[in-house]
Amino acid sequence: MESKTEFDVIIVGLGCVGIAAAFYCTKMGLKVLGIERFNDTGSIGTSSYGFTRIWRMCHPDLRYNDMQQEAIEVWREIEQRTKKEILVKTGFVWIGPKDHPDFKSVVDSKQGEFMTNQQLKSKYSGLSAIPDDLSGIFVENAGIVRVQNALQGTKQLAIEQGASLKFNTKVQKIDKVKGEVTLESGEVLRAKNIVVCCGSISDQFYEKGIFEMRKSPQETYVISDNSGLPPTMIMHGAKELEGFDLYALLDGENLQNYKFGYEAEATDNTKTLPILKKYFPTKYEKLIHVQPCSYAITEGEEFIFERKDKAIYAFGLNGRGFKHMPYHGKRIYHLVAGNQQEADKYKKSRNIPIQSESKMQEPIAKL
Numbered sequence: 242m243e244s245k246t247e248f249d250v251i252i253v254g255l256g257c258v259g260i261a262a263a264f265y266c267t268k269m270g271l272k273v274l275g276i277e278r279f280n281d282t283g284s285i286g287t288s289s290y291g292f293t294r295i296w297r298m299c300h301p302d303l304r305y306n307d308m309q310q311e312a313i314e315v316w317r318e319i320e321q322r323t324k325k326e327i328l329v330k331t332g333f334v335w336i337g338p339k340d341h342p343d344f345k346s347v348v349d350s351k352q353g354e355f356m357t358n359q360q361l362k363s364k365y366s367g368l369s370a371i372p373d374d375l376s377g378i379f380v381e382n383a384g385i386v387r388v389q390n391a392l393q394g395t396k397q398l399a400i401e402q403g404a405s406l407k408f409n410t411k412v413q414k415i416d417k418v419k420g421e422v423t424l425e426s427g428e429v430l431r432a433k434n435i436v437v438c439c440g441s442i443s444d445q446f447y448e449k450g451i452f453e454m455r456k457s458p459q460e461t462y463v464i465s466d467n468s469g470l471p472p473t474m475i476m477h478g479a480k481e482l483e484g485f486d487l488y489a490l491l492d493g494e495n496l497q498n499y500k501f502g503y504e505a506e507a508t509d510n511t512k513t514l515p516i517l518k519k520y521f522p523t524k525y526e527k528l529i530h531v532q533p534c535s536y537a538i539t540e541g542e543e544f545i546f547e548r549k550d551k552a553i554y555a556f557g558l559n560g561r562g563f564k565h566m567p568y569h570g571k572r573i574y575h576l577v578a579g580n581q582q583e584a585d586k587y588k589k590s591r592n593i594p595i596q597s598e599s600k601m602q603e604p605i606a607k608l
């Protein structure tokens with residue numbers, strides 16, 4: 242089956258990246274078709290599923306704060322135009338050993354206010370069992386992204402601006418040289434640019450030796466009691482965490498629950514549950530469900546935004562891509578428009594290098 246329709250951009254995958262690209266490209270006047278295999282953006286099984294995410298102006302590598310700032314500007318526009326609340330400002334607490342390089346770098350660069358172990362425990366009763374060698378940083382300019390409002394608001398505006406979005410439609414094949422997308426039905430669609438942003442769940446477009454990515458399975462643990470805990474937090478560098486992060490935040494449609502995630506790259510209850518039990522004994526009993534999920538992880542945990550022929554690959558957002566969602570859309574637009582310098586402005590690390598203790602394992606696929 243053939244189709245002659247030519248678009249400026251076909252976006253394959255409408256997770257947070259794809260829907261943001263549909264919004265920004267149509268805002269800039271481009272003719273856009275978005276294709277998603279599931280029945281909506283942010284469906285269960287994708288990385289963008291859920292109620293909440295953390296946003297924060299706090300990172301050892303300062304370009305992530307720059308991206309956050311650009312994202313906030315677009316979020317505010319989307320909030321204003323849709324009348325949907327997206328960013329809830331609650332503050333954020335980073336917990337870690339005082340002498341850990343990442344922790345030190347955010348303190349030294351004055352991104353937050355230092356809190357002693359005692360101050361943490363007296364302000365947040367739910368943290369009373371954390372080890373005595375951990376301290377905190379409170380960052381005011383941070384909080385929660387309401388995922389559903391973010392995705393649905395952005396989708397609404399993309400459609401109003403003229404985007405055609407096809408759901409329940411799986412892409413079978415992409416020809417990056419011809420700029421062709423073949424659907425499962427056999428229909429072939431063409432565009433000047435094909436944006437490939439399939440997150441971690443689809444590997445049929447991976448091309449050996451170009452980019453490296455692996456799928457990292459994760460789990461989140463939802464607890465029915467959010468009292469006495471910081472609205473959003475990350476614990477990084479604690480001994481039992483073995484170099485991985487434990488993050489936690491308010492969850493649920495009305496922020497009535499609390500969600501923990503341990504980024505240990507495994508759906509492994511035997512690792513996570515003992516940590517929750519030891520560090521959060523008053524909350525452990527309130528566990529209501531465990532949600533499997535996955536990240537797309539790249540070497541050095543760098544985001545990938547690259548053009549190859551007519552294809553633009555946008556993926557590898559690891560466990561921290563949602564907070565920058567509207568900026569990803571803008572960056573993709575710049576790649577489409579040929580503004581390479583603008584698209585690459587955050588490619589190089591700024592100031593303080595990330596001290597990652599986790600090593601890249603064997604990739605499961607190459608993109």
Ligand SMILES: Cc1cc2nc3c(=O)[nH]c(=O)nc-3n(C[C@H](O)[C@H](O)[C@H](O)COP(=O)(O)OP(=O)(O)OC[C@H]3O[C@@H](n4cnc5c(N)ncnc54)[C@H](O)[C@@H]3O)c2cc1C
Nearest residue numbers: 254256257258278288289295412440443558561562563564
């Ligand atoms: C539990 C959890 C907690 C997180 N917490 C935070 C946080 O606090 N702060 C933060 O900033 N980030 C966080 N993240 C990370 C962030 O959510 C992800 O980086 C982001 O959602 C990735 O979006 P994506 O669009 O790249 O991928 P996805 O959301 O996975 O989107 C890819 C889309 O492509 C579609 N697709 C795949 N193959 C095909 C095909 N063949 N045809 C058509 N469509 C296809 C999929 O169905 C999917 O909709 C978290 C992630 C998880 C899982």
